[in-house]
Amino acid sequence: MDIYEDLQAFQPANEQEAADRDLILSRLETDPAVFDRSSVTHMACSIWTVDPTFTKTLLVYHNIYDSWSWIGGHADGQADLAAVALRELEEETGVHGARLVPCGPGNVLSCEVLTVDGHVKRGAYVSSHLHLNVTYLAVADPAEHVRIKADENSGVKWAKLDEAVALSSEPWIRERIYRKLIEKTRELAPRFATR
Template sequence: MALDALIADIRAYEPFNEQEAVDKPVILRALTAGPACLDRSALAHLACSIWTVDPTFTRTLLVYHNIYDSWSWIGGHADGEADLASIALRELAEETGVEDARLVPCGPGGIYSLEVLTVDGHEKRGRYVGSHLHLNVTYLAVADPAAPLRPKPDENSGVRWAALDEALALSTEPWIRDRIYRKLIAKLPAVQPR
C-alpha cells in the first residue's frame, strides 16, 4: 500500500523546473515496474533526502559527508520501505541527533522535490560500491537550531547549521550545489509560513 501511495504522490507532484520535469518520469518508470527499485542492489534505486531548515527558513542543517568529502544534505536508502517521509526523518535523527523535526507540508505526500542523482563508485565500510543512480524524493523539515547535534561517524564527521548562501559555498560538489541546493533554496519562499 505504501508503494501505491508513493506512486500516486509522485504522479500528482508538479515539477518545479526542467530538471524535475525530466526526472519525474524516470522515477515513475522505475516505481511502476515493481518493487525492485526499493532495494539498493538495483542499479537505479529509491533514496530520500531531507532539506532541514530553522524556523526562520534562513539556515539549513548540513553534515560533512565522509564519502563525498563535502558538506551536504541528509538522506538515505529506501531499503525495502516505501514510506520515504518516515525514512527521511529517521535519517535526520541518525545522522545529526535531531529528534524533534517536523515535516513542512509541501506537495502531495509532503514531497518537496524530485531528482535523479548519479553516484560514482566508492568504498563504503571497506567494500567497493559500484556506480548507480538514486531515484531521490526530498522532504522539507523544520528543526530547532538549539537542539543538540552529533555526527554519525561511519557516515559523517560533522554536523552544523549554515546560512543558506554559506551552505552553497560549503559544498564542493558543483552539480549538486548548482542544480539541487540552489533549487531547494529557491523553493523555500513558496512554502515558508508567513
C-alpha cells in the first residue's frame, strides 16, 4: 500500500480528520511536488510515541513553536512516511528501537492539515505554509537515554498523556490534536499496552 491508498482506507474519527483527509488526498492527486518542501502544501508526518503501558508520551520542546510538542518532520521526497516518522523520532530524541503500533491501514493513527507560520530556520526565512500531516503511533522504552537535537528542540521528556495538553502553548493543537490522540491512545491501550 502507498500513502494514498492508506488514507483512502483510513476511517476518520471526526469532522476534522474527514475534511483534512480529503484535502490531503486531493493534493496527492494534483500536486506532483507534494512530497517536497517547494510546494506550499507539502507532506509531513508526526509520531505520537507512548511507553509500553500507553500512559505516557514522549515530547520535545520545539524551538520554532516555543512549546512542548509531538515529534515529526518533512517527507523531503520520501513517500514512505512511516519510515520518515521513525527516523525523525530517532533524530530528534535519540530513541532507538521504537515500533509502530498496527492501528489501521498503513498504521495511520490520524491525519491533519497543520498551519505553519513564517519563521527563520538556520538563518533563512521560511514563508508560511501547510503541512499535510500523517500521524503514526509508536511504542518506545522510557528507560532509553534521550537527548536533544539543538537545531530543532531544547528539551525531551516523557509526560503523562494528559500533561501533553497542559504543556502545549498552541490552543488549536491542544484541543483538536492532542486531545484526539490521547483518546485514540486510550482506545488502543486494551489491545496493545503491557502492564
